[in-house]
Amino acid sequence: MVSLTLTDLPDEIIDEIAQRTTLCELKLLLRVGNRAVYNICIPYLYRDVTVCTATTLCSFCEAVNSHPAFATRVKILRILIPSFSAAMQWEPRVTACATAIARLTALETLEVHTRRLLSHLPSDAFPHLRRFVAPFFGGLVPFLLAHARLQELAIGEQHLQCGDLRLPTIHLPELRAFYGPAMLAGVIIPSPPAERISAMDAK
Secondary structure (H helix, E strand, C coil), X not given: CCCCCHHHCCHHHHHHHHHCCCHHHHHHHHCCCCHHHHHHHHHHHHCEEEECCHHHHHHHHHHHHHCHHHHCCXXXXXXXXXXXXXXXXXXXXXXXXXXXXXXXXXXXXEEECCHHHHCCCCCCCCCCCCEEEEECCCCHHHHHHCCCCCCEEEEECCCCCHHHCCCCXXXXXXXXXXXXXXXXXXXXXXXXXXXXXXXXCCC
């Protein structure tokens, strides 16, 4: 009886295994010590990325630009930075980060808390996006119009006046959950309505 080790398997099989592993299992695979296994598995570490500092964001964007395979693996991206430091306010740096994020075409969940970065993202970059979490920002309407397959939308509460929301009716037929300002709910809730709606009054 012939026994096979992981390193004896074809690259395609190792790739299938990596796709179906948890993060803990993936880390164990990376410890096999084989360069081919490492090269196949490392991009899958980027399936679910949470960024909490501007430095980490820059490092992540550099990794995406340097290794295009990473961009096709990221399914969930959370950027939990409320605002950029003075160094990150530099326009070319913000643009470079937005350009790298726009390469994440397999993204299914995007959570961004930085309006400056949101305003630089292309409105139609994420064809598979199903969940979007963000504060209200100037490019929200074009973004939503380009992502009709959204299933969950959360827009942070803002100090909005009625005149600030001259919005068309936004067609989101697959929307199942909405969390955000009541004035915005009126133009995006589909018919039939979302299953979960949490609308707040703007102050």
